[in-house]
Amino acid sequence: MVATGSVVAPARKAASSSSHYRRSWAGWGFLAPFAVIFALVFLAPIAYSIYLSVYQDKLIGGNSFVGFDNYQQALTDPVFWDSVRRVGLFLVVQVPIMLFLALLAALAIDGGRLYGAALFRISIFLPYAVPAVVATLMWGFMYGNQFGLVGSINDTFGISLPDPLGPGLVLASIGNIVTWEFVGYNMLIFYAALRVIPVSLYEAAAIDGASEFRIIRAIKLPAIRGALVIATIFSIIGSFQLFNEPNILHYVAKNAINTQYTPNMYAYSLSFSGQQYNYSATIAIIMGLLTMVIAYTVQLRGMRKAL
Amino acid sequence: MITTPRRRLLRAAAVTAVAALALSACGGASDDGKSSNTGGAKDVAAALKKGGTITVWAWEPTLKAVAKDFEAEHPNVKVKLVNAGTGNDQYTALQNAVKAGKGVPDVAQIEYYALPQFSLAKSVADISSFGASGLDSTFTPGPWASVKQNNGIYGLPMDSGPMALFYNKEVFDKYKVAVPKTWDEYVTAAEKIHAANPKAYIANDIGDAGFTTSMIWQAGGQPFKVDGEKVSINLGDAGSKRFADTWQKLLDKKLLAPTASWSDGWYKGLGDGTIATLTLGAWMPANLESGVKAGAGKWRVAPMPQWEAGANATSENGGSSLAIPTASKNKALAYAFADYATAGKGAQTRVDAGAFPATTKQINSPEFVNKKSDYFGGQEINKVLAASAEDVVKGWSYLPFQVYANSIFNDTVGKAYVSKTTLADGLQDWQKKSVSYGDQQGFTVN
Numbered sequence: 001m002v003a004t005g006s007v008v009a010p011a012r013k014a015a016s017s018s019s020h021y022r023r024s025w026a027g028w029g030f031l032a033p034f035a036v037i038f039a040l041v042f043l044a045p046i047a048y049s050i051y052l053s054v055y056q057d058k059l060i061g062g063n064s065f066v067g068f069d070n071y072q073q074a075l076t077d078p079v080f081w082d083s084v085r086r087v088g089l090f091l092v093v094q095v096p097i098m099l100f101l102a103l104l105a106a107l108a109i110d111g112g113r114l115y116g117a118a119l120f121r122i123s124i125f126l127p128y129a130v131p132a133v134v135a136t137l138m139w140g141f142m143y144g145n146q147f148g149l150v151g152s153i154n155d156t157f158g159i160s161l162p163d164p165l166g167p168g169l170v171l172a173s174i175g176n177i178v179t180w181e182f183v184g185y186n187m188l189i190f191y192a193a194l195r196v197i198p199v200s201l202y203e204a205a206a207i208d209g210a211s212e213f214r215i216i217r218a219i220k221l222p223a224i225r226g227a228l229v230i231a232t233i234f235s236i237i238g239s240f241q242l243f244n245e246p247n248i249l250h251y252v253a254k255n256a257i258n259t260q261y262t263p264n265m266y267a268y269s270l271s272f273s274g275q276q277y278n279y280s281a282t283i284a285i286i287m288g289l290l291t292m293v294i295a296y297t298v299q300l301r302g303m304r305k306a307l
Numbered sequence: 308m309i310t311t312p313r314r315r316l317l318r319a320a321a322v323t324a325v326a327a328l329a330l331s332a333c334g335g336a337s338d339d340g341k342s343s344n345t346g347g348a349k350d351v352a353a354a355l356k357k358g359g360t361i362t363v364w365a366w367e368p369t370l371k372a373v374a375k376d377f378e379a380e381h382p383n384v385k386v387k388l389v390n391a392g393t394g395n396d397q398y399t400a401l402q403n404a405v406k407a408g409k410g411v412p413d414v415a416q417i418e419y420y421a422l423p424q425f426s427l428a429k430s431v432a433d434i435s436s437f438g439a440s441g442l443d444s445t446f447t448p449g450p451w452a453s454v455k456q457n458n459g460i461y462g463l464p465m466d467s468g469p470m471a472l473f474y475n476k477e478v479f480d481k482y483k484v485a486v487p488k489t490w491d492e493y494v495t496a497a498e499k500i501h502a503a504n505p506k507a508y509i510a511n512d513i514g515d516a517g518f519t520t521s522m523i524w525q526a527g528g529q530p531f532k533v534d535g536e537k538v539s540i541n542l543g544d545a546g547s548k549r550f551a552d553t554w555q556k557l558l559d560k561k562l563l564a565p566t567a568s569w570s571d572g573w574y575k576g577l578g579d580g581t582i583a584t585l586t587l588g589a590w591m592p593a594n595l596e597s598g599v600k601a602g603a604g605k606w607r608v609a610p611m612p613q614w615e616a617g618a619n620a621t622s623e624n625g626g627s628s629l630a631i632p633t634a635s636k637n638k639a640l641a642y643a644f645a646d647y648a649t650a651g652k653g654a655q656t657r658v659d660a661g662a663f664p665a666t667t668k669q670i671n672s673p674e675f676v677n678k679k680s681d682y683f684g685g686q687e688i689n690k691v692l693a694a695s696a697e698d699v700v701k702g703w704s705y706l707p708f709q710v711y712a713n714s715i716f717n718d719t720v721g722k723a724y725v726s727k728t729t730l731a732d733g734l735q736d737w738q739k740k741s742v743s744y745g746d747q748q749g750f751t752v753n
Contacts, residue, residue: 059428059708060536060749146565147572167725252567255514255721259714272399273714274744 052281059275070282080283083263084290086171091239094175099231101179102186107216109187110194121191125184132181136248139177140165144252165253174245182238186231193227194220229302233295240291243268263287347639348438351646354639358383361641364391364401365416367465367627369660373653377644380652386644394418398425398710401632405430411634413641417462418627419453420517420705420713423533426461427707431630433459437642445650449623449699450665454630456704457535462628463649464665466657468588469695470521470611470624473595476684477605478507478583486609490553493612497562500583507581508564509557511573514724516716517624518586522550524622524703526614530738531706537751538706540741542734549614551730558723558730565724578602586611588624589663589692596682603681608688611695621695622703626665663692670696708748712741 028035053070057063074080105124109117127135142149143164150161164173197219205215243264250257250265259269263283270280363374363386374386389412391397398421404411405428417425425431439460443451450464472486479486479496482503487493497509512518523530528546532539541547557563564582566572576582578601585591595606611621629645631638647653654666664670670693679685706712719740720733728736745752 058747058749059424144572147575167722252570254567254717255725258718258721260718269714273395274711275402276747 049281049285052278053285055278057275057278070279071286073279074282074286079260080263080266080286083260083266084287087239087242087262090171090175090242091236094178095232095235095239097175098179098183099186099228099235102183102231103190103228105183105187106190106194107220109191110220111212121187124187127180128182128185130181132244133248135181136177136245139173139180140249140252143173165249165256167256170249170253170256174242174249177245178238178242182235186235189227189231190224193224197223225302229299232302233298236295236298237291240287240294347436350639351437351643354637355381355384355643357640358385359637359640360385360387361413361635361637361644362387362389363414363416363629363644364389364397364412365414365629366390366393366397367416367657367662369657369662370416370648370653372660373648373656374644376652376656377647380647381643384640384644394421395710395714401425402430405632405634408634411632413635413637414629414631414645416465416627417630418625419450419464419623420520420709422454422462422628422630423456423705423707424710425630426456426459427536429633431461432633432635432638433461434463434631434638434642434645435460437639438646439463439642442650444667446665447667447670447696447699448701449696450626450628452701452703453623453626454628456533462630463645464626464628465649466590466626466662467665467696468590468623468625468663469692469699470525470586470588470621471691471695472609472611473585473587473591474607474609475577475580475583475602475605476607478580481580487612488610489616490612490614494553494556494562497557498560501560501562504581507583508576509562509583510585511564511566511568511576511582512557512724513563513565513567514717514721515568516713516720519550519716519720520705521588521622521624522554522586523547524700525611525620526550527620527700529702529704531704531709533704533707536749538745539753540706540738540745541753542738543731547734548731551734555723555730574598580605588626589695590625592680592682592688593661604684606683607686608683608691610691619694619698620700621698623699626663706741706745707750708741708744711744712737715740715744 054065054067055063056066056069105120108114109121114120130138140148145151145154145161145163145165150164154160162169164170201219202215205219210218241264242262246257246261247265247268250259250261259273260266264287267280267283267287270276270283274280358381361384363370365388370388374388378384378386391400391412397416401412401415401417415431417431422431426433442463446464447467447469449469450467454460454462454464474486478484478500482500484496484499484503485492487496493509500507500509520530523542523546526546526549528544528550530540530542530544530547532541564576566576566582573582577585577595577599592608595602599606610619613620629649631641631645635641648657650666654664654669658664658669658675664675669675670689676689676693677687678689680688716737719737720730722728722736723730723733742752
């Protein structure tokens with residue numbers, strides 16, 4: 001028995017290792033369609049961006065390797081940091097307001113006391129179905145104090161409202177558009193999370209005589225903490241990538257929204273009107289890293305609290 | 308948008324990166340005019356005989372008929388007319404094609420203000436040797452000076468935009484305001500009109516780089532000086548100051564409608580008399596006719612207001628040339644077409660279709676000058692416009708990176724329109740940012 005075992009064992013070993021070998025290639029085969037596309041549309045562009053970011057191409061003097069010069073420039077570029085600060089401010093003001101409103105709407109609809117909850121749900125969600133470009137154009141028209149809604153209100157009542165597209169208010173006006181667009185979307189995330197809470201918990205709470213607010217605080221909010229974290233992370237990323245709304249409003253409020261209003265707009269104008277592709281790639285990479293770090297930190301913190 | 312945060316992030320990174328990838332393409336060096344035919348009027352005649360296909364990038368609508376006529380006259384030649392975008396969009400596409408060394412057109416429409424950017428980078432060829440050097444008296448002085456740089460000729464003028472004052476006569480009559488002959492009178496007229504009707508303004512302006520540079524040009528300023536790779540920018544020179552001081556008065560008293568040009572509100576204002584004047588290039592009448600139907604019969608043209616009473620200085624505003632990219636494989640044939648479209652028979656075809664000519668022959672022809680315009684109440688508007696073409700102030704030049712500089716105009720000078728920043732300070736800021744871009748691009752600035 002011992003002899004046969006020792007004879008068989010190596011053979012089995014060889015067989016198993018060769019089949020293991022074959023199996024691993026079969027795996028790659030299944031992975032290939034994804035891997036090829038992933039490499040093509042994700043890895044290659046990132047690699048190329050990194051490659052771009054260590055060169056400098058000048059109108060006079062041509063292309064040359066500059067190492068980390070572009071990064072050094074970006075880290076001390078006041079224009080870039082201004083735009084980062086702007087989206088940072090946008091983030092700390094707009095995101096809490098939007099998520100609070102979304103949470104309120106989700107709780108109201110989930111509460112069961114609202115008449116016509118389905119109608120509310122769909123109408124709050126509807127703005128999300130409007131493309132951002134269309135939404136911004138629409139709001140841009142309403143904000144207009146010459147020929148838009150604000151202008152009409154001023155005319156009708158003989159008053160002079162502050163210009164929503166003036167330099168002082170335009171960031172708030174953008175925040176309003178974004179909030180309008182995304183409250184419904186976030187509401188849906190919260191609402192979905194609320195729906196999966198077992199009914200037995202509510203029954204138990206009712207038996208204990210808990211009030212509706214007590215139920216929200218003790219059951220509903222802790223149960224949707226995960227959804228809250230997710231929504232927050234989406235919103236952080238969305239804020240850092242702010243582009244459509246300011247870029248479209250730029251055409252009606254050129255003097256209030258400059259071409260470096262947000263980091264994405266800065267990268268865009270660097271490459272499309274300045275032909276500074278290298279520096280633009282650098283800005284994009286730095287913003288990508290920054291967003292990743294912040295989103296990851298929020299995720300870690302959110303999860304730790306959940307435990 | 309319903310994706311995980313990571314995928315959204317990835318997508319963002321990928322989009323940025325792909326954009327960068329597409330933009331800079333392969334980054335291959337452009338071949339500096341190694342194509343076979345590099346000169347000689349004989350080459351042009353030979354190329355016409357031999358025939359072939361050329362690609363033309365242009366957005367000018369009147370070129371369509373010209374291309375057709377050209378093909379009819381030269382049956383072996385095929386002209387592929389492509390609209391690769393208007394203005395900046397086309398320049399971006401052209402720059403990318405040049406960089407990639409692929410898909411470069413044989414002829415490209417390039418506005419005068421953008422031409423230095425291409426000529427300096429040698430993206431467009433010097434066409435003097437093809438016969439352009441013999442066209443001195445063919446074109447009006449303003450556009451001709453715009454295509455000549457560093458002893459070379461980098462394009463053939465296609466149209467021009469000598470400036471004039473377009474005004475709504477009805478408004479001026481109604482409020483009994485005289486049509487201003489100087490810019491000081493213009494400020495006074497602006498006050499009167501706005502006082503008579505708080506909804507009416509003498510003009511709209513929210514900060515426009517093209518307009519501002521044309522005004523400084525007329526005021527005798529030369530803020531941009533270019534000598535090869537040496538560039539000097541001085542937006543505080545006498546001419547710039549002159550403009551800034553006068554225009555600041557209009558801004559301080561809020562006498563300019565905060566309406567963007569070419570917006571719906573703008574067209575509406577031009578029709579209903581709330582925007583009373585336009586100081587623009589001679590290409591404007593066709594746009595008024597098609598865009599502001601309500602203004603028919605109300606508008607008139609007067610010479611541009613002057614900085615000194617009794618003077619007759621004007622400047623150019625807009626207008627484009629046809630240039631031949633260095634990477635074109637068939638420059639001789641391309642030149643033949645550009646010549647036909649701008650100096651040859653095409654010039655007349657285009658004028659008939661409504662373009663404002665850059666050729667002395669068309670601009671001086673009695674048929675053109677004496678043409679009465681119904682839209683302008685039967686006024687012979689071309690008389691005023693043609694006279695303006697003669698009086699363009701000499702010595703102006705644009706920056707070799709004017710396209711970029713104009714793109715940041717509203718970031719800097721624009722502040723004067725919405726905050727306490729003055730125009731003069733805004734111009735200084737514009738200068739500072741333009742200098743720093745120039746330095747970054749390897750020019751020796753100031």
